[in-house]
Amino acid sequence: MKKIVLSVFTIGAMIFATQNAQAQETETEEVEVIEIEVVEVEQDEFADLDVSELPQVIQDAIVTEYNDATVTKAWIKSEDEQTIYKLALDVKGDEKKVFIDQDGNWLENEEKEVETEK
Template identity: 45%
Template sequence: MKKLGLTLMAAAGMFLFTQNAQAQVEDPEEMEQIEGVEEVQETKDDYKEVDVLALPQAIKDAVMTDMNGAVAEEAWVKEKDGKKVYKLSLNVDGEKKKAYIDSEGNWIEKEDK
């Protein structure tokens, strides 16, 4: 009886393992397409992602002061003419907005970026 129980448990374990292994197989062609999109996007605007918590204090203060109730969810940075320009994804009362700001906390209009 013990042998029958162990055999059934082993068979069930092998079945579950093979199902899990099949679910994790990825299509290499699909992965190349996704990677290609990310590379194009990265070179298109030259912004590199940064941690929101690592933003300069002047930017944090500007968001709190000028965008009442806004929360920075994502941030990117690029260097332009020797100055750092930050692109922020802000959540303003449940609505997502993009904003551009320099490292000193000065907002940048879209055409100036």
């Protein structure tokens, strides 16, 4: 009697194990392939400039327009006999990026000013 019960139990276990194995084999996972296109972004042509090297005209324009502003970073770009400065200003705790030409004239943005010259 023990052998019959043990045989039935073993056969049941084998059937259960094979069903799980078959279920695992039939389930497949689909993998979606995503293509990534690399786009090169053209860097703006501004070169780093030490803040202490800013011309006096630029420093005066900053004091006139932004009374308590401090220049934290400066960049320079020369193009078609015009020099454009890109400045990072700390205005009462807020950082602001502005553009100014060599004569101390404020520019809305560098791209717009270059287009109007052409």
